[in-house]
Amino acid sequence: MRLExxxxxxxxxxxxxxxxxxxxxxxxxxxxxxxxxxxxxxxCGTGEFNALGIDEYERVVRISVESAGxxxxxxxxxxxxxxxxxxxxxxxxxxGADGLLLLPPYLVNAPAEGxxxxxxxxxxxxxxxxxxxxxxxxxxxxxxxxxxxxIANVTGFKDGLGDVDLMQRIVLAVRETAGREFTFFNGLPxxxxxxxxxxxxxxxxxxxxxxxxxxxxxLAFHKAVNAGDDDLVHRxxxxxxxxxxxxxxxxxxxxxxxxxxGVTLRGLDVGGVRPPLVxxxxxxxxxxxxxxxxxxxxxx
Numbered sequence: 001m002r003l004e005x006x007x008x009x010x011x012x013x014x015x016x017x018x019x020x021x022x023x024x025x026x027x028x029x030x031x032x033x034x035x036x037x038x039x040x041x042x043x044c045g046t047g048e049f050n051a052l053g054i055d056e057y058e059r060v061v062r063i064s065v066e067s068a069g070x071x072x073x074x075x076x077x078x079x080x081x082x083x084x085x086x087x088x089x090x091x092x093x094x095x096g097a098d099g100l101l102l103l104p105p106y107l108v109n110a111p112a113e114g115x116x117x118x119x120x121x122x123x124x125x126x127x128x129x130x131x132x133x134x135x136x137x138x139x140x141x142x143x144x145x146x147x148x149x150x151i152a153n154v155t156g157f158k159d160g161l162g163d164v165d166l167m168q169r170i171v172l173a174v175r176e177t178a179g180r181e182f183t184f185f186n187g188l189p190x191x192x193x194x195x196x197x198x199x200x201x202x203x204x205x206x207x208x209x210x211x212x213x214x215x216x217x218x219l220a221f222h223k224a225v226n227a228g229d230d231d232l233v234h235r236x237x238x239x240x241x242x243x244x245x246x247x248x249x250x251x252x253x254x255x256x257x258x259x260x261x262g263v264t265l266r267g268l269d270v271g272g273v274r275p276p277l278v279x280x281x282x283x284x285x286x287x288x289x290x291x292x293x294x295x296x297x298x299x300x
Contacts, residue, residue, distance in 0.1 A: 042075070089125040089128065260273060
């Protein structure tokens with residue numbers, strides 16, 4: 001399984017009654033793949049993995065797989081309590097997923113060696129490739145990140161901490177140990193803001209929540225970075241991404257709520273978010289609408 005290009009993390013639409021809106025999800029994923037996504041990551045952070053029951057989870061993964069139609073790989077989230085994470089792994093395989101993004105375990109503090117054990121036990125529940133997501137309470141050392149390469153179906157490492165010094169040491173340790181292809185991702189919220197920094201340590205892949213509602217801008221940014229068009233990169237960072245981050249940081253959880261609001265603003269009503277998140281306030285949605293227009297204006 002090879003991932004490249006802009007990685008698409010679809011939201012999970014809910015209908016007015018609060019249930020998963022499968023038909024809307026199908027349109028969302030189909031549209032994203034048609035727009036040029038390099039891979040689909042269903043039922044992950046942007047997809048409110050934390051708020052889905054296990055049957056809902058499997059349905060979201062299955063619809064995403066069917067909608068992608070084999071055109072790009074589809075991975076799904078897993079995580080939380082160990083039994084639930086293992087069940088996610090089994091359900092994802094049954095639904096046809098191509099791999100897993102393993103989110104942190106339940107919010108307890110544990111040594112990095114315990115995290116390796118957690119990864120090993122989840123990975124043992126499936127033959128699917130597993131990408132480990134470092135963030136929140138899942139913090140690895142260079143040595144324990146390198147130890148992950150001893151688990152045959154662990155194929156990647158995604159960073160959501162933003163500690164570039166630590167990540168550089170992890171990249172070096174893993175590449176010295178792995179003896180096989182191993183993929184690294186920049187998984188920070190609004191990852192485009194840190195793409196230049198992560199590329200400097202050899203991490204070029206990144207997740208793009210913006211792609212959910214503004215693929216024109218997400219793709220233009222990706223193309224500009226790869227082409228060395230520093231002027232366009234700067235204009236997008238200054239005129240779109242930075243003010244988006246400033247808006248996102250106003251309220252905890254807006255990394256999801258604003259994305260759903262953006263998808264709705266672009267013509268696909270995906271409903272609101274489930275607790276404990278809150279929907280974006282009307283005045284913030286109005287600011288987002290202006291930012292969308294500004295981003296489109298920059299890319300012409």
